[in-house]
Amino acid sequence: MTSLSTHVLDAVAGAPAAGLALVLTDAGGNLLASAVTDADGRARLAEDLPPGTCRLRFATGEWFAAAGREAFYPEVVVAFTAAPVDAGGRAHLHVPLLLSPFAYSTYRGS
Template sequence: MSAVTTHVLDAATGTPAAGVVVVLERSGDDGWDQVAAGTTDADGRCRTLGPETGAGMPPGTYRLTFATGDWFAAAGRDTFYPYVVVAFTLAADRAHHHVPLLLSPFAYSTYRGS
């Protein structure tokens, strides 16, 4: 079983992106099912994505949706991306999956972290 975490950095200012709402979903037979939701902390991290029981999550296809438009609007900044959606495969052989997001108003990048 696995766990998922994320870290959002504002690449335009070089600071953590605190207060970004993040939703984790798993692909199922009838579409996407929400697994967890959270908000990034003062360090831009969301450490609580996944089952609260600590049982972990089964392998499969997941996605993280970051509410970037709301976050930029709250800061009085324009952005091209109202949401950033990152889909990925959660493998059975890894206990931890870290999916960071480097964010700016008109670009973003992500990678498989450790």
């Protein structure tokens, strides 16, 4: 089984991005999970992620608008590949997002 989590930080405010909505889909666009980041900007999205290409959509435009802040990106979509796990194994994927109104970066976390 592969689990998935994320951590979103607002680089301008220097704080976690609490209350940001997330949607996880497979390559065919089928909904796998949805969540909202907690007070620390973290969310767990899947405990049994299937292998293959997945897309994690962050609703950044709505989040910035709710805070009365202008933003360039209405959403951030991170596509990644969840590799099959060896027999009996367990893996964890972590997709952090560093966010500002006019830029973002992401990487494979641990």
